[in-house]
Amino acid sequence: MTKKTILAIAGSPVKGGSTDRLLDQVLRGARMKGARVEKIYLCEFKVTPCNSCGKCEKAGACPINDDMKWIYKKLLKSDVIILASPIYFMGLPAQPKSMIDRCQAIWVKRFKLKKKFGKEGRTGFFVSVGSMARPDLFGGAVATVKAFFTTIGVRHVGDLLFLKIEEKENIMEHPTAMKDALEAGVRLASG
Numbered sequence: 434m435t436k437k438t439i440l441a442i443a444g445s446p447v448k449g450g451s452t453d454r455l456l457d458q459v460l461r462g463a464r465m466k467g468a469r470v471e472k473i474y475l476c477e478f479k480v481t482p483c484n485s486c487g488k489c490e491k492a493g494a495c496p497i498n499d500d501m502k503w504i505y506k507k508l509l510k511s512d513v514i515i516l517a518s519p520i521y522f523m524g525l526p527a528q529p530k531s532m533i534d535r536c537q538a539i540w541v542k543r544f545k546l547k548k549k550f551g552k553e554g555r556t557g558f559f560v561s562v563g564s565m566a567r568p569d570l571f572g573g574a575v576a577t578v579k580a581f582f583t584t585i586g587v588r589h590v591g592d593l594l595f596l597k598i599e600e601k602e603n604i605m606e607h608p609t610a611m612k613d614a615l616e617a618g619v620r621l622a623s624g
Contacts, residue, residue, distance in 0.1 A: 440511035441472040444518030444529030451604035456517035462618020475528040493542025520563035557582035562598035
């Protein structure tokens, strides 16, 4: 069996925070199963927001020349894509939202121009934390992430979501978070 390639996208603007720690634990589990892992921090990349120019409508390619071109290639080649992001105002922060919006070009390519993007059988997983205890806290973000995965031809296989995580040490104090994250990584690398 070939080793899975995993692209882990850290969508938080804060390195070393709760979301980042949780993602690292997922990746630890994946590495235990032999997966090849690449983790990127979106806050280190220049991803210009979509300006709705409409130029992608003809060729299925975005004309903006920035780091998103490199990210498109990584999205295309990875077996598993993990997006990790905290919740800001009931949704995703600017960094992952800008990346997702720029995938409009992929949507055009796949659904309007009927062209393939990426190999079959790719999977996607969402990791998130939020400070509130609201049961609907993750609804908007999960819907956005599912649409992102559908757009890039990735099957959404699950989420790891934790409420009431305000400070970075809170995730370490959670009774099951690190165990759940490790097990998720093992499953993602095995499945």
